[in-house]
Amino acid sequence: xxxxxxxxxxxxxxxxxxxxxxxxxxxxxxxxxxxxxxxxxxxxxxxxxxxxxxxxxxxxxxxxxxxxxxxxxxxxxxxxxxxxxxxxxxxxxxxxxxxxxxxxxxxxxxxxxxxxxxxxxxxx
Amino acid sequence: xxxxxxxxxxxxxxxxxxxxxxxxxxxxxxxxxxxxxxxxxxxxxxxxxxxxxxxxxxxxxxxxxxxxxxxxxxxxxxxxxxxxxxxxxxxxxxxxxxxxxxxxxxxxxxxxxxxxxxxxxxxxxxxxxxxxxxxxxxxxxxxxxxxxxxxxxxxxxxxxxxxx
Numbered sequence: 001x002x003x004x005x006x007x008x009x010x011x012x013x014x015x016x017x018x019x020x021x022x023x024x025x026x027x028x029x030x031x032x033x034x035x036x037x038x039x040x041x042x043x044x045x046x047x048x049x050x051x052x053x054x055x056x057x058x059x060x061x062x063x064x065x066x067x068x069x070x071x072x073x074x075x076x077x078x079x080x081x082x083x084x085x086x087x088x089x090x091x092x093x094x095x096x097x098x099x100x101x102x103x104x105x106x107x108x109x110x111x112x113x114x115x116x117x118x119x120x121x122x123x124x
Numbered sequence: 125x126x127x128x129x130x131x132x133x134x135x136x137x138x139x140x141x142x143x144x145x146x147x148x149x150x151x152x153x154x155x156x157x158x159x160x161x162x163x164x165x166x167x168x169x170x171x172x173x174x175x176x177x178x179x180x181x182x183x184x185x186x187x188x189x190x191x192x193x194x195x196x197x198x199x200x201x202x203x204x205x206x207x208x209x210x211x212x213x214x215x216x217x218x219x220x221x222x223x224x225x226x227x228x229x230x231x232x233x234x235x236x237x238x239x240x241x242x243x244x245x246x247x248x249x250x251x252x253x254x255x256x257x258x259x260x261x262x263x264x265x266x267x268x269x270x271x272x273x274x275x276x277x278x279x280x281x282x283x284x285x286x287x288x
Contacts, residue, residue, distance in 0.1 A: 006175050013171035017235070018164025024230035025159035029152045037233045037242065038266045044234060045274045053281035066170035069201060070208060071163070071234045072270070079274045083282030094286055098278030105236070108206040109267065112213040113240055117247035117259050120217030 009065045016064035020044075020071040041072050048076025053084065078102050155229050162228025166208075166235045174204035205236060212237030216244040242266035 024040050048071075051057040057077040060068040068074055079098035086097020099106070178200035182188060188196070212235075215221040221241045225232035232238050246262040253262075264271075 006178060009175070010168055010171055014164040014168040017167025017170075018160035018231070021159040021163025021228070021231040021234045022156045024163075024234045025155050026152070028230055029155055037230075037238075038269055040230060040233060041239065041242065041266060041270050042273045045270050046277045049274060049277035049281060053277075053284070064167075065201070066174055066204065067164075067167040069205060070167045070170045070236055072236065072239055074205075075236070075239075075270070076274050076277060079278035080281045083278040084285050087282045087285040091283075091286055094279060094282035097282055098275055102274070104202055105205055105209065106271070108209050109213075109236075109240055109243060110263070112210045113243035113247065113263055113267075114259065116213040116217035117244045117251065117263065118255075120219075120244075120248060122248045122251070123219035123222075 012064040013067035015067065016060060017067035017071055020067075020073060024071075044072045045076040045079075048073030049080040050076075052077035052080035075102060075105065078105070158227055159229050159231035161231065162224060163231030163234055166231070166237055170204055170208050170235075173207055174200050177203050209236050209240045212240030213244050216241040217248065221245075239267070239270065 024044060027043065028035060028037070028040055048057060051060075051073065057068065057073070058081075061074070061077070068077075079102050082097040082099070082101020083094055084097070085101070086093030086095070178197060181196045181200055182193075185192075212221060215224070215237070221232070221237070222245075225238065225241065232241070243263050243266065246265045247259045250258040250262040252258060
């Protein structure tokens with residue numbers, strides 16, 4: 001890897017990450033108001049998992065890095081990838097694969113969220 | 125006088141119609157631009173963090189082969205994602221992340237920082253209901269459905285791969 005070239009991934013990260021958010025925004029604006037942020041997150045996790053399962057998300061991660069892994073589609077992709085890898089070692093691998101691939105992120109999210117929710121007071 | 129009264133009668137309805145027809149379009153465009161800037165900005169920030177971690181992880185090493193570069197990249201990516209989750213939770217606790225969501229809409233919601241926000245925000249709000257049914261339960265009011273859908277989707281994909 002030539003020196004300095006790792007910074008070239010900033011523009012694709014911005015464009016792909018921002019583009020995914022624009023799709024989510026359109027989904028929220030153009031559907032009925034009962035389509036809440038929680039619905040958006042669920043839809044995107046499933047989309048990410050399906051795209052990961054079909055092998056479409058991997059190239060996006062290669063191009064955009066954080067632009068593909070930071071939006072929640074990346075979470076679905078990681079779980080699908082884990083389940084696919086687990087499938088090679090049998091049906092128990094399928095059960096464990098998805099969760100174990102995302103375990104670090106899930107534990108970090110639960111831990112940090114718990115600590116922050118306990119230590120801060122809600123505003124207003 | 126006839127034309128005048130019809131004008132007065134029609135105008136408020138027309139005005140409402142025009143309002144409904146005209147208002148959403150510039151708003152949708154504006155929302156999309158803000159989502160692009162905020163969401164793209166968060167991903168850009170995360171990539172900067174990941175790049176810095178990669179440089180930090182590989183700083184002491186002289187020669188790197190392809191495999192160890194990939195391993196370090198993956199490690200940096202995981203560390204960067206964990207840091208973003210921490211930042212999202214922290215900014216929510218401080219009450220600053222809500223500003224990002226109100227400005228950027230989906231741009232603040234879709235990144236993992238928004239996921240952390242969706243966990244901390246209700247948990248903090250319902251803290252007075254106790255640690256079990258307040259913090260413990262509300263922490264997963266959004267994360268629960270996300271984990272559920274992700275787990276089931278991943279399982280089904282794995283099963284399909286296993287049998288076909």
